Amino acid sequence: MQAETGEIPASAATRRAVVTTACVAVAVAQMATTIYLPSMPALGTDIGAGDSVLQLSVAVFVVFAALPVVAWGRAAERFGRIPAFVAAGLCFVLASAGLALITNATELLGLRVVQAIGAGGIAVVGRMMIKDLFTGAELARQLALLSMAFVVALGGGQVIGGIVTSTVGWRYGFVVLAVLAAVPVAFALRISLPRREPGPRDKGAAGRLFTDRVFVVSAVAGGIGFAVIVMIQQKSAFIFTDRFALSPWVFGLFGVLYGAAYLGGATYVRQRVRELGAHAMMRQGAAIMLAGCVLVTVVWAFDPPRAIALPVFLAGYVTTTFGQATLFPNSAAHAVSHLATGAAIAVSWCALVQQGLAGIASLAGPTLSGLLAWSIAITLLAAVNVLIVAAPWKSTHSRRHKE
Template sequence: MKNTTRLALACCAAFLAQVGISSYLPAVPVIAQSLLAAEDYVALALAVYLMGMALPMLLWGSLGERFGRKPVLLAALAIYASASAAIPSAFNVESFLSLRLIQGLGAGGVAVMARVLVRDSFSGALLARGLSWLGMTFVIALGIGQFMGSLLQVAFGWKAIFYGLAISAVTLIAVLQSVVFPSAKKADSPDSAWRIYTTIVRHPPFLHAALAGGLGYGVIIAFNTCAPLILQGRFEWSAAQYGWLGWPISGAYLAGALMVNRFVARMGRLTMMSWGVGLALTGAALMLLGSVFASGIALLLWLPYCLAIFGQSMSYPISLSLANDQSPVGGSYAIALSGFMHQLMAALIGGVASLLVSQQAWPLAFLCVALAGGAFICAASCRTDQNALRKISSI
């Protein structure tokens, strides 16, 4: 299978996994009314989904090594499709959250296999470029998925959102049936996989790069957890108005991903990542200033967020490629481990953000500043790691 075909399939899979995060967000108030639940309880569906994505990621990675990419991807898609189709039948908020967890379990396998397919195809700066294409897919899922979710809700009700996800997953399964994947090397035993993961996570160059990406990703998760209730509550936006916000968010992320795709080989990965985390921190700081000194202006919340998104879209694919290249063990393990770390961090951050849900924006903005600041520190550590490695190699 050609690298371009593999990349296209990876982007489709990544889109499906990530659209589960954003497509239902405009419908949160309506879902809460339908299930007779508090809005902040329904908002936990994002953290639950992310926890479901995180929990089995290491297992998905080892299964991909043992049984091959295609069978594992098909199994993950089947779980995702089944849960998506069942969610509209949820009779209370507890069953809704339980099905979201199962949906996340499938999405985790889909996301891991998407990254593994790209990792199988590219390395170095080309890997950063390939991952930037996944980044573009990611933002389309966050932005356009949010917009399409609002349209489906307005036209057919919130249940149509999840039926749409199920139909999309089944369609991708049908397409994959006719595609031949390259054979993968099998791991020796399940026990060896856990020793490999332990070896990788103890390696500082991998850890710092993975943490930089995960903390920046947390900015997106925190905003998606709190923003629907802030903008549709305090600012009285409609679901359709909130859906339209997906377009500037998509544009910002797409611009950053295109920057990586075009300039990473020329500028170098570390330099571009430093610029990215710096812009993310600047955007988060402007969000905080706006929420404190001009809390009645919605523009000063979402526009700086777009700047943070632009920076994160530059730094995230580079952090993934650095983590993979700095891993002491090859194969899909580093990609699976970084994905596990990012989704686990996202779930925890989403849980914390759900506790901060209110019609005031400053708690969200403060959390975003803390996360972006942590990503900035980790990115600086990546440069230190690289300098240390160069000194060792020159001896």
């Protein structure tokens, strides 16, 4: 059965422990951005870093969280899920502790790279452990549960970041990250997974994946959605601080809205994915994201008074977040569910595509001059995604993956 389905036998307690550990890991990895966002203006002032450097620090994190995910996947295949997860977690913990002590932009960027490498590792190995235990619609439901972890990250992380920055200072935000990241590492050390015998490395696996239309389109759709969210996050600290003149703690409180939106989207997926199917829900998510981006563009196209601009911008941000919560878990599940062999390592390739696209977008974001150009760019990306997921797909290579 394991050879045919890719699942490994595990007790209910082990499954719950794995899901819990993966959820906490995903939340902590995302918090590396959301706790950080409210602190960016104050951090920049203290270490003498300009807005472009601070936006680059977000882009660097996304890029370097993506680059090593396949290597982390290979490590998890060779040495085991738990050793790879713990190694990535320790990397994240040490980098986060180091960031609390930085004095200049070079240290900021360098340690954000190390932090990102660890974050990418715990996120992708956590998803691999989930894929080991679940398939099909149940996999999409469990990945939606991972999306609910973003509720903590988007809502709680931003609230924590805003309060910490406004009270004791931005350095303590990184201390909080280091402590939180130690939690899933401790959880993982208590998990005993059934032994997996490493199989022979299939040198043609990547080639087959990237000629499988279902895998490619699903991964790309999730990646574009992620790119849109990252580009909004990248600008939001400066929009709320400069355009709307809000203090960090107020900006942080808005995280509750984003968390609620993500919770709503993830709950919707868990309730309806068995009925509607992952592909249909991806279409819905992409359309909702486009509607949210249009609202954001309206703000900068017409430049209304603050009393109108702020609620419209928030509505666009919340709508886009709900759409991504609907799109992302379905794209991740749909990309690999039809693969009967090698699906676990395919999770890491999917993560590379998704985070890689987000990284490219985050590097391009700071080059866009003006908020109107930026908002048009994210709207165009969302529109492209609607077109990508609109056509019916049929896997042409899924049989080649089966034993």
